[in-house]
Amino acid sequence: MLARENMQLNADELVLLMDEQIYYSKEASHGGRGVGGGGCGCN
Amino acid sequence: MAATRTIAHALSVASCALLSLSADSIAGVDILPAEVSVSAMIYVEENRVIVNEDVVQIKKELDEENLLTGKLIFDVMSGPSPSGAPVSSKMQTMTSPSGNQKIIPPGEEPTYSFRDTRNAILVDWESQTSRLTKWIHSASLSAEFDYYSTGISSTYSRDINNRLTTITSGLGLTYDYITPVGGTPEGLTLTRADSNIGEKTKYDIEWMIGVTQIINRHSLLQLNYTTGSANGYLSDPYKIIAVTDDVTGDPYDYYADKRPDSRTSNILFANYLLDMKGDALNLSYRYFSDSWKVSSHTYDVKYKLQLKNKKEFQIHFRYYDQTAASFYHYAFVDGAASDVAKENDIISSDAKGAQRIDGLVDYASADRRLANINTYTVGVQYSWQASFKYAKINLRLDHFRQTDKDKRLTELRGWVAQLAARFQF
Numbered sequence: 001m002l003a004r005e006n007m008q009l010n011a012d013e014l015v016l017l018m019d020e021q022i023y024y025s026k027e028a029s030h031g032g033r034g035v036g037g038g039g040c041g042c043n
Numbered sequence: 044m045a046a047t048r049t050i051a052h053a054l055s056v057a058s059c060a061l062l063s064l065s066a067d068s069i070a071g072v073d074i075l076p077a078e079v080s081v082s083a084m085i086y087v088e089e090n091r092v093i094v095n096e097d098v099v100q101i102k103k104e105l106d107e108e109n110l111l112t113g114k115l116i117f118d119v120m121s122g123p124s125p126s127g128a129p130v131s132s133k134m135q136t137m138t139s140p141s142g143n144q145k146i147i148p149p150g151e152e153p154t155y156s157f158r159d160t161r162n163a164i165l166v167d168w169e170s171q172t173s174r175l176t177k178w179i180h181s182a183s184l185s186a187e188f189d190y191y192s193t194g195i196s197s198t199y200s201r202d203i204n205n206r207l208t209t210i211t212s213g214l215g216l217t218y219d220y221i222t223p224v225g226g227t228p229e230g231l232t233l234t235r236a237d238s239n240i241g242e243k244t245k246y247d248i249e250w251m252i253g254v255t256q257i258i259n260r261h262s263l264l265q266l267n268y269t270t271g272s273a274n275g276y277l278s279d280p281y282k283i284i285a286v287t288d289d290v291t292g293d294p295y296d297y298y299a300d301k302r303p304d305s306r307t308s309n310i311l312f313a314n315y316l317l318d319m320k321g322d323a324l325n326l327s328y329r330y331f332s333d334s335w336k337v338s339s340h341t342y343d344v345k346y347k348l349q350l351k352n353k354k355e356f357q358i359h360f361r362y363y364d365q366t367a368a369s370f371y372h373y374a375f376v377d378g379a380a381s382d383v384a385k386e387n388d389i390i391s392s393d394a395k396g397a398q399r400i401d402g403l404v405d406y407a408s409a410d411r412r413l414a415n416i417n418t419y420t421v422g423v424q425y426s427w428q429a430s431f432k433y434a435k436i437n438l439r440l441d442h443f444r445q446t447d448k449d450k451r452l453t454e455l456r457g458w459v460a461q462l463a464a465r466f467q468f
Contacts, residue, residue, distance in 0.1 A: 001260050003428040006323040006347050006355065007316050009255070009265055012442045014082040014098055015424070016071060017114075021096070022086060022459060026445060028365055028413050031269055032312030033268035035215030035249045036181040036196030040161060 082463035089456040091154070091343060097443055108275060110169040115183075118161035123154035127300065127409035127453070129283040129374050131293045137232065138227040140281055146426065152453050155281065157224075161187045176203040179213075191220040198251075209255040211267075217247035222240025223280035232286040240297070241275030253312075256385040259319040269310040278302045284409040285374045298410045302370065308333035321349040331365075339365035352427075359422035359441065368407035368413040373451050411452050418445040422459070432466035 005011055016033075024030040025042030064382045079101050086094040100114045126137060135147040139155045147153045163185035177200045185192040198213030202468060221227070226239030253267035278300045285294035310331050317324040325345040332338040340363070347357040363370075424440030438461070445455040 001318040002257060002263060002316075004318070004323075006264075006349070007367055009263075009314055009316065011323075011325075012341065012424070012437060013462075014080055014100065015437065015461060016084070017098070018084050018086075018096060018459070019441075020252075022457075023363070023418075026412060026455070026457075027339070027363060027416070028333075028337045028368065028417065029310075029329070029341065029363075031249065031308075032200060032267060032310045032329045032331070033314075034211075034253075034321060035213040035251045035269070036194060036265070037165065037334075039183075039192030039194060039217050039219050039247070040163075040187065041184060042056070042188065043088060 046200055054226070062442055076104075076467045078465060079468060080465040082461060084295060084459065084461040087286075088122070089457045090123070091455070092120060092124055094118060108171040112167040112169070114163075116161070116163040116165070117294040118160070118163075119157075119158075119160040123156050124281070125411055126153045127154040127411075128183060128285040128297060129287065129409075130295055130453075131290070135294065137297070140223060142225060157281075159188050161185060161190075163192075170442050174400060175206070176200070181215075182382040189221075189222050189224055194247075195217050196249075199368050203358045207257045211251070211253040211255065213249075213251045213253075215247070215249040217245075217249075217277075219247075221245065221276055221280070227276070227280045228299035231298050231405040232405070234283055234297045234299055245273060245275035245277060246269060248271045264318050265312075265314040267310070267312040269308075269312070270307045272311075273308075275304060275308045277304060277306055279410055280410070282408060282410045284407050286374060286377055287318065289373045289376045296377070298407070299411060301406050302368075302408055303335065303406055322348040323349075335413070336369040337365055339363060347424075354428075355424075357439075358423040359420070359424065359439075359445075361418070361420035361422075363418040363420075365416055367415040370404075370408060371413040372407055373407055373413075373414075373449070375407070411447070411455075415448040416445055416452075417448060420444055432468060435465045437461070437463040 001007060010016065020037070021040065021042070022031065025040070055367050061404070075342050077098070080292045082098040084096045096116065096118045098116050100112065102112045103108050104112065113330055128135065128137065130150060132149050134149055134155045135153055137145050137147060137153055137155070139145055144462050145155065163183065165181065165183045169182045172178055179198045181196045183194040185193070188333055194215060194217040196209060196213060196215035200209050202209050202210040211275060221243045227241060227243055229231045229238040230284060232238045249268040249269060251267055253265060255263060255265045280300070282300035283297040284300060286296040286298065291405040308331065310329060312327070312329045314325070314327040325342040325347070329341040330339070340465055341361070345357055345359050347355055420443040422439060424437060424439035426437045428434065428437060441459040
């Protein structure tokens with residue numbers, strides 16, 4: 001069961017990537033899932 | 044500007060190298076199928092910013108132990124962004140970073156319009172160093188017109204307890220180079236003074252340790268702790284804080300944003316996955332706190348229904364709640380006209396009417412992202428498979444509302460639409 005795609009911690013990784021960037025630019029908190037990733041001067 | 048050209052050149056070379064991975068051969072290595080994902084996202088705020096972000100991701104197994112993943116990201120951002128100045132009952136005249144004057148009508152939130160592009164490349168190299176151990180090394184480069192970011196990170200993980208438990212630890216470093224349009228204003232100086240302290244830099248270091256536990260055949264739990272430190276220019280060169288009259292409440296002057304030049308943060312993150320007869324429940328919680336006195340709670344719930352013919356439908360709910368940074372102010376209040384001291388009377392005037400701020404406050408920002416806010420998000424996602432190249436296609440739509448708990452800022456409403464597809468070649 002745990003090998004199924006919908007049971008992976010990083011399922012829909014491009015959705016997670018976009019969400020992290022959106023909320024990074026709108027809120028004061030970010031991170032938690034891991035280290036790394038690109039920075040931005042988000043407005 | 045030499046650094047700018049170097050980064051742009053490196054980004055260009057790296058992009059070409061990444062795209063060449065989709066070719067049919069790499070010298071001396073047996074070629075396994077590549078996984079290619081593409082995504083197009085549009086992010087729209089009501090009466091504000093619009094962002095279009097496109098991503099191409101290529102995953103390529105170099106051999107049985109090594110997996111290379113590259114992402115190219117292309118953003119176009121435009122629209123009005125809040126300046127930090129409050130709404131006034133009078134007309135306001137503001138100067139944009141590029142030097143253009145803008146008239147803000149009474150009752151309207153002051154914004155400045157911008158347009159920027161961002162090109163980024165992220166590369167991950169995942170190496171299975173033994174049956175139980177794995178390294179992931181990552182590098183990133185990102186270039187905007189006024190902001191450049193480079194980063195590296197390494198994450199090590201080891202399976203223990205008959206592979207039911209995985210211990211993970213990672214270290215990440217980021218270096219950012221900031222060249223604001225119109226120059227970098229000196230913090231807490233009047234914007235009409237037109238100061239410029241030149242190009243700035245920022246460094247980030249993050250360390251993470253985590254454990255992932257398989258609880259039983261149907262569930263697993265991940266717990267992470269991350270601590271980070273950012274140092275350098277952490278202010279926002281485009282944000283301002285207004286001085287308001289304590290009788291009328293109307294702004295009449297503006298100071299440049301100034302934040303501390305260091306920020307340490309601590310994050311606890313938990314992610315629980317539960318198989319429910321084929322459906323998947325995904326719960327996550329994050330606690331964040333930092334040296335700016337921001338603390339936040341983030342709750343995220345996703346329920347993915349497994350439908351017939353490998354179709355999926357997901358419902359998403361997210362709630363975020365944060366406290367304001369210690370130096371956040373809606374605006375400065377000029378107490379000169381009042382005999383009664385107020386909590387926010389942090390501007391005073393001398394006998395000649397000149398404003399005095401030195402020594403009264405060290406840092407100040409009216410950036411709504413540092414305010415006492417919460418955000419609600421609801422969303423849906425539909426996924427299906429197509430016969431072409433084993434394609435899996437995702438379509439999602441999210442809507443969020445961000446509210447000022449002190450009820451002084453206008454509500455921010457945004458929509459996210461994203462179409463993503465993954466192919467095997």
